[in-house]
Amino acid sequence: MHLKLRVFAEQVLVAANIFVLFLLLFESKLVIPAWLQTIGRMHPLILHFPIVILLLAMLLEFFRFRPEYAGNAFYRNFLQGLLLIGALFAAVTVIMGLFLSREEGYAGDTLTWHKWTGAGIFFLASMIYWVRNAKWYKAVAARGGAFITVVALVMTGHYGAALTHGSDFIWEPISKKTVAEVPLDEAVVYTNVIRPILEQKCTSCHNPDKLKGELILTDPQSIMKGGKSGKLLIPGNPQMSLLLQRVHLPMEEKKHMPPSGKAQLTLQEIALLTLWVKQKADFDKKLTELPASDSLRMLATAYLQPQAQEEEYDFAAADEDKVKELNTDYRTILPLARESPALAVNIYNAAAYNVKQIDELGDIRKQVVSLNLNKLPVKDADLKSITQFENLRKLDLNFTEVTAAGLKELGSLKHLQNLTLSGTRLNLNDLKGLLPQLKSVKTVAVWDTKLSAADVQHLQQANKGMTIIGGFKDDGKNPLKLNPPQMKNASPIFAQTLTLDIQHPIKGVDVRYTLDGSEPDSITSPLLDHKTVIRQNTTVRAKAYKKGWYGSDMVTFDYFKSAYKPDSGTLLAPLNRVHQAEGVKTFFDHKLGVIGANNPAWANNWAGVRNNDMAFESEFKTPVMLSSLGVRYMVEEDTGIFPPELVEIWGGTTRDNMKLLAKFKAPMPVKGERASLRSVEGSFKPQQVSFIKIVARPLSKIPEWHRSKGNRALLLVDEMFLN
Incomplete structure (x- = not known):
């Protein structure tokens, strides 16, 4: 490496270590703008x-330090340059990773281990680079440093894979468990089905270590x-349950779950989830508590039966060269499983589709057991x-142009088990x-067909040997209630002005709002257009409306x-041992707490005294x-x-x-009042200040109607606002 270039690279390495x-x-203080998020998302690309x-x-x-290499100038210079380049790339990777980790969906012990082992590799590589020419640096130190670095690389890769694919991603193929073997009379629908x-298809992204969408699917609560x-x-309404809505979105939709590239739910699994939600999503009900003719019981019983061995086919494998020849840009043919003669065919690109693409498969007609023609202009x-x-x-x-008249042709297929006709x-x-006729x-x-929920139920009752997986179509004939709108502002706290960003996950929904305390209606209340700007403390009441749907509850x-x-x-008095939060910083960090602060997992944003x-x-x-x-x-008076x-x-x-600028009280709750989050404000004559002192006194005597009457109350504060 050229001397000037090497000196410059070494200076960059020093700066990178400091950065x-x-x-x-100061990671907890990082606020990553959108353009830095783009850089952070390049972390998986550059880390290799x-x-x-x-x-x-x-x-x-x-x-x-082997004799044959110790005196080799090329070996020495090449290694030095390689180590310098590796350390610099490690720095870039760590920085990108830290930016990426500030996005939602990353949290927990796995992230912590991945972060610190990754940073440790960078610092260790930098240290080896700087000390490797010291007189005390001998073969033992070189081998020890190299060994530790390689071990750290393996550990970092392991934790990174766990974050991306789930903690059991590497060993899943050899450790994959079969469905819990439990006697049917002891089976609990949630626990055993x-x-x-959820563990197989969902929890790799939704667990305490990877909170994608702030959602955990590892426990009922x-x-x-x-x-x-x-x-x-x-519960009781699968059509309005977000879980089932996301599952049924088209694969190319960003919000489809599981995401593209992950193992997808089978039709049987979707049916089980749908029926379970329809049965009020009971976490404790035993399988035998359901009626013998209940669809959930029958499908769950089949799911829990000992898994049969992989189906053995009575036909020979197709000629490999012929299969290779039939694979094109718009048609893929793959074995259903390793060493299986069965083939799965997928045909793509509606613009290029022609029935000849099906006819050309005559040479492998016996081996085709799965055919995917989704979103193609397939006719009867x-x-x-x-x-x-x-x-x-x-x-x-799905989403083809077939009709019932043409589908009757399928009655001749004696082995057809799964048929999808959505859309x-x-x-x-x-x-x-x-x-x-499809026996x-x-x-x-x-x-997403013309069938209503009642139609699906009618078909299910008339065809008890089948499982009919239905869904709601927004045709205005079967109105359902919209979910409430959602706040999309990064924070509800602002310095001077803020543009309201309140949205609804369903396309085409109108969000109407009021600022005067009244309930919004679908006609006279203003429509939120993402141009509404507020300049002071504001309470916004909003409802969602859409033709063919009932309006949402007010939020x-x-x-x-x-x-x-x-x-x-500086604190002038100690905070409660449980509710320390971040000391004085808590009051002005723009992080709002939630109800449930006596739960240690939710107490991070609450400062308390008693x-x-x-x-301070x-x-x-x-x-x-x-x-x-x-x-x-x-x-939370209770x-x-x-x-x-x-x-x-x-x-x-x-x-x-300092002099007293204002003192004020907050209204007290009454017996039986629900837990809530409130704010109180005190105003005073404008005063220029460089120093302030704030004193908030907890209630000295809890009211007589309370079981803790006469005792001092706990005061919890998460934020203060200075204007």
């Missing part, structure tokens, strides 16, 4: 370079709580060509005449103006003009969490001459 250390120390380069460098370093499905997009399940006349596949088990005709123009009368078919999917969003943030602060006042001083390096103080607090009895704000130009 990475800075990011690690330092892995390969450092592995090669460590291999060379391990043998560096639903939970295994978290499942019912839902995530960032709202409730996951509406084409179905006759499909009947040549005498061993066909699965046929996907077709079939109606109830069509299917009433068709389904009895071998076990599962039919009719999502309330509180926005808070906080124009000033102190530069430093036996003394909540008191703060300083502004540049004087500010203050005229009000707002305090946001929790009320657990003894009450509003502040008194709040005082003091201010002045120096620490020693």
Whole structure:
């Protein structure tokens, strides 16, 4: 490496070490703008370079002191350059990874281990580069450093794979468990049927270590709580349950779950989830508590039966050269499983589709057991060509142009078990005449057709040997209730102005709102157009409306103006041992807490006191003009969490001459009042200050009607607003 270039690269390496250390120390304060998010998402792309380069460098370093290499100038210079390049790539990878980790969906111990082992590799590689020419650096040190670096690389890769694919991704093929073997009279529907499905298809992205969408699917409480997009399940109503909506979205939709590239839910698994939600999503009900004729019981019983061995086919494998010849840009033919003669065919590109693409498969007609024709202009006349596949088990005709008249041709397929007809123009009368003729078919999917929920139920009762997977189509004939709108602003706290961003996950929904405390209606209330700007504390009430749907429940969003943030602060009295949060920083970090702060997992944003006042001083390096103080607090009278009895704000130009600017009280709850989050504000004559002191006094005596009457209450505050 050229001397000047090497010196420059070494200077960059020093700066990178300082920058990475800075990011690690102040990671919790990082706010990543959109353009940096793009850079962060390049982390999976770039990480392979330092892995390969450092592995090669460590291999060379391990043998560096052998006599045949020790005096080789080319070996020495090449290794030095390789190690420098590897360390620089490691720096870039770590920085990108830290940016990426600030996005939603990344949390927990796995992320922590991945982050620190990755950063450790970078620091270790940098240290080896700087000390490798020291007199004390001998063969033992070189081999030890190389060995530790390689081990760290393996560990980092393991934790990275766990974050991306799930903790059991590597060993799943050899450790994959069969469905829980449990006697049917002891089986619990959730524990033995639903939970295994979620574990296999969902929890790799939705667990405490990887909170994608702030959603956890590893325990009943978290499942019912839902995530960032709202409730996951509406017990008794699968059509309105977000879980089933996402499952039935087209594969190319960004919100389709599981995401493209992950193992998808089978028709049987979708049916089980749908029926379970329809049965009120009971987490404790035993299988035998369901009626013997119940669809969920019958399907779950089949699911729990000991798994049969892989089907053995009575036909020979197709000629490999012929299969290779039949593979084209718009048609793929793949073995159904390793060493299996069965083939799965997928045909793509509606513009290029022609029935000849089916006819050309005559040489492998016996081996085709799965045929995917989704979203192609398949017509009734084409179905006759499909009947040549005498061993066909699965046929996907979603969003095609077939009708019931043409589908009757499929009655000659004696092995056809799964048929998907979602998005077709079939109606109830069509299917009433068709389904009895498809005697071998076990599962039919009719999502997004002209069938109503009642139609699907009618077909299910008339065809008890089949599982009919239906869904709701927005045709206005079967109105359902919309979910409430959702706040999409990064934070409801703003300094000067904020443009309201309240949206709904369903396309074409109107969000109407009011700012005067009244309930929005679908006609006179203003339509949210993403241009509404607020400049002061504001309570927004919003409802969602769409033709063919019932309007949503009203939802309330509180926005808070906080124009000033102190530069430093000091507690004057200790906080409660459980509710330390981040000390004085808690009050001005723009992070709002949630109800449930006595749960340690939710207590991070709450600062609390009971036996003394909540008191602190703060300083502004540049004087500010203050005229009000707002305090946001929790009320949960059942657990003894009450509003502040008194709040005082003091201010002045120096620490020693502060005077009382205002004192105010918060309204007290009444017996039986529901837990809530509230705020109280005190105003005063505008005053220029460099120092402030805030004192919030907890309620000294809990009311007589409370079981803890006479005791001091707990005061919890998550944010204060200075304006």
